[in-house]
Amino acid sequence: MKRPARSVMIHPNMAKTKKTPSPQIPPWSNPYIIVGVVAVAAVVCFFPVTKYFFLQDDFILLEDAAFKPNTAFAAVFESNPGLFRPLTKVAYFAAMYKWAGLNPLPYHIVSLLLHVINIFLFFHLLRRFKIGAQGAMIVTALFALNVAFLDVLAWICCVQQLAALMFLLLGLHWGVRAIETKSIKFILPAIGVYVLALMSMEQTYALALILFLYAFQHTKTGGFQTRLRTAAIDTAPFLAVMLLYFIFFLGWKGLPGGGPYQLHIGANVVSNILTYLDWVFDLSVVMPFVTDVAGSGLTATHLVIVGLVAYGLARGREQIVVFALSFYFLTLLPVLFLDKHAFYLHNYIPSFGIFLLLAPVAQDLYELLENRHPGYGRGVAVLFVLLIAIMSFTKIRFNETNILREDIRLPKNFVLRRAVIARNAYEDITSKTDTRRQPRQLFMVFKDRSGWYRDNVTAALGKASAPRLFYSSPAMAVFYHDWGDTLHTYDPNNSVMLFFDHTGHCFTSEEIEADGRGATQILEPR
Numbered sequence: 469m470k471r472p473a474r475s476v477m478i479h480p481n482m483a484k485t486k487k488t489p490s491p492q493i494p495p496w497s498n499p500y501i502i503v504g505v506v507a508v509a510a511v512v513c514f515f516p517v518t519k520y521f522f523l524q525d526d527f528i529l530l531e532d533a534a535f536k537p538n539t540a541f542a543a544v545f546e547s548n549p550g551l552f553r554p555l556t557k558v559a560y561f562a563a564m565y566k567w568a569g570l571n572p573l574p575y576h577i578v579s580l581l582l583h584v585i586n587i588f589l590f591f592h593l594l595r596r597f598k599i600g601a602q603g604a605m606i607v608t609a610l611f612a613l614n615v616a617f618l619d620v621l622a623w624i625c626c627v628q629q630l631a632a633l634m635f636l637l638l639g640l641h642w643g644v645r646a647i648e649t650k651s652i653k654f655i656l657p658a659i660g661v662y663v664l665a666l667m668s669m670e671q672t673y674a675l676a677l678i679l680f681l682y683a684f685q686h687t688k689t690g691g692f693q694t695r696l697r698t699a700a701i702d703t704a705p706f707l708a709v710m711l712l713y714f715i716f717f718l719g720w721k722g723l724p725g726g727g728p729y730q731l732h733i734g735a736n737v738v739s740n741i742l743t744y745l746d747w748v749f750d751l752s753v754v755m756p757f758v759t760d761v762a763g764s765g766l767t768a769t770h771l772v773i774v775g776l777v778a779y780g781l782a783r784g785r786e787q788i789v790v791f792a793l794s795f796y797f798l799t800l801l802p803v804l805f806l807d808k809h810a811f812y813l814h815n816y817i818p819s820f821g822i823f824l825l826l827a828p829v830a831q832d833l834y835e836l837l838e839n840r841h842p843g844y845g846r847g848v849a850v851l852f853v854l855l856i857a858i859m860s861f862t863k864i865r866f867n868e869t870n871i872l873r874e875d876i877r878l879p880k881n882f883v884l885r886r887a888v889i890a891r892n893a894y895e896d897i898t899s900k901t902d903t904r905r906q907p908r909q910l911f912m913v914f915k916d917r918s919g920w921y922r923d924n925v926t927a928a929l930g931k932a933s934a935p936r937l938f939y940s941s942p943a944m945a946v947f948y949h950d951w952g953d954t955l956h957t958y959d960p961n962n963s964v965m966l967f968f969d970h971t972g973h974c975f976t977s978e979e980i981e982a983d984g985r986g987a988t989q990i991l992e993p994r
Contacts, residue, residue, distance in 0.1 A: 499601040503591045503608055507584045509857045510612040513864060514583070517622040518576035520884060521891035525625045527930030527937060529561045530570070535942035537562040549722035551729060555667040556628040570894070570937065575624045582630035583621060587612045589637035590820065594827050596644060597788065602849055603831025607823045609853040613860040616747055618867060620813045623883045629816040632669030635661045636799075636817065639672075643679040647686055647702050659705055666713050671817045673713060674798035676706035681794055685787045732807040740804045745770055747815050748822045776825045785828060796821030876921075878971060886928035889972035893929060896974035897938050901964055906941040908962040913949045914969075915980065921970035922950070928972060 522530065532540035537558065544554040551557070568574040590611050594604035620626045642658035645651070665672035683699035690698065700707065717723070724730050746769045780789040799818040803809075838845030867881045878885045897903065912935070914922040929935065932946035949955065958965065966974045 499591070499595075499605055500588070502605055503588060506605070506609045506612050506853060507587045509609075509853075510583065510587060511580055513613055513857060513861045514580060514618070514621045516864060516868065517618070517884075518573055518580070520576075520622055520887035521572050521894065522570070522575075522624055522934075523883065523886040523890045523928050524623075524930055526623070527890070527933035529557055529625055530565055531930070531933040531937055531942075532558065533561040533565040534937060534940075545721075547720050547722070549725045551670070551724065552666075552717060552721060553628055553668060553670075555664060556631050556669065557625075560627060560631070572624060575627070576621075579621055579624065579627055579630055582627065582634055583612075583617075586630065586633050586637065589634065589641065590823070593637060593641060593820070594824065596641070597791075597824065597827075599824075599827040600831035600834070602834040602845065603827045603829075606830040606834070606849055606852060607827040609856055610749075610826070611819060611823050613856050614749070614819070615860050615863040615867075616749065616812050616819075617816055618864060618881070619811065619883045620816045622881075622887070623813065626813050626816075628669050629813055632665055632672050633817045633820075635665035635668060636672045636675055637820070639665055639675045640678065643675065643703075643706065644682060647679065647683045650702070655705060659709060662706060662709055666709070669817065670802045671799045671814075673710055674795070674801070676703060676710035677798055678791075678795055679703045679706050681791060685791065728809045729806060731805040733805060734807075736807045737804050740806070740810055741800075742766070742770065743810050744800055744803075744815050744818070745773055745822075747812055748773070748819055773822065773825070776822075776829060779829055780825065783828070783832075788828065789825065792821045792825040794821070795824065876970060886924065889925055889928040890934060892972035893925070893934065893968065893974055894938060896972075897935070897966065900974065900976055900979075901966070903939045905964075906939055907944060907964045909957065909959070909964070910935050910939070910944055910946045911949060911955055911958060911963060911965040912946065912974075913953070913965065913967045914951060915967040915975065916951070916969055922948070925968060925970065925972050 541554060541558045541562075544550075544552060544558060564575055564578070587608060591604050591608040594607060595601065599607075620629050638661040639658050642654045642661065646654035646658055662672075662675050665675060680699050680703045683702040684695050687695040687698045689695075746767045749769055749772070777789055777793070780786075796818045799821070800814070803814040834845045834849060837848060868879055868884060870880050871877045872880055872885070878888055912926075914925075916922075926948050931948075932944075935946045936942060936944050947955075955965070957963075965977060967977075967980050968974045
């Protein structure tokens, strides 16, 4: 007798089902890997600046670091009008000088690393603000490879701008998370980096106001006053820190009462606004010879920015337009009131606002091309970034080789020029004199006609700071003279006399006499 077939029940967990393999995502599709490639391209483009020496303010900060770090740090907190940058003007240079001394390479490497970190933070925040990956990558490349930031990466003391932007972007990242989640685990690190930002650069005060604006825009319910109150509650810790900072600065320390950082309200404010807006994108091949006095005329860049604003409003993106412009002008505000002290480096921190304004436009263009010609968008984006990288490398090289005159073969760019001058002086002083002697006085005599060229050299050397560092002599008095001046206090037993030219090269008295110029100074020791 044939047995009936039995039905067998298989438990679902016992069933051996064939799993469908998940599609493999190529590494180059990961946007952060692509941003990493952009960061590498930025390092390659800007790496030539690592061969340049210290200059100007670098020597002043290094002198404090070498001879009186504790006194310099305490002075920052005293009731004395001036800048408040204890982290980037004192602590950083004190630590680096102990490690690297007068070797500029490690300082430059730190600057490049900070720029790389800012590149990733730049991209991350653009994505957090709902910018598409392709638009964010294109705009991040424009920031990473922007030759307008050549001075920031070439001038070692501009670690202030680099570190300040890093802390500001970190504070913005954690601050936004704190507003969205109401979690203290984000509030505490955001407050911490905000304090570090304030100790790095004055422009970062704006973080509290930027977060307040974000909180106001993030609140979708209630009337205007309700949203204001909610935003104030959400950002109260940041506003409190900013208030304490203002009390310290205005009530105790005081604003600079003189020098290049003295505030002035007048036509300079309008001129500075137009100048900095024009400098956001460095569209010219040669950076201006004079960078501290800029015109206030309208340029093509102004029209581009106006077009970006108009486009954003037309597409119904009022919130991002307001947020982007607020970020730019709030962070730019402290330098808008400076008179004849406009430099590219002041645009490094505010630039995020304008690039945030540009990012949705870049994303729209990418999507438009991709929709009409599938696959073309990514290729065009890659070619665009490659073109920007080639242009940046070419511009940087051009800035190195674009000289003042055929007989003065120094770069026109004032940072590169003064770094070359300082290097020439350092090499001649350390090779032609006994720097272990530590003389009581050093007389530096300009061997050519006086004027702009002499002032250029003395500025490059930070006046007396560089020579004192070269001789490791904090008490050494340094005097700069014109050709033929009487050196009344010259004492051959305790003094050194050197002659210098417009390139910073220094010559001993024996070299000057061997050159056929004969007696040069009237020496009247007391």
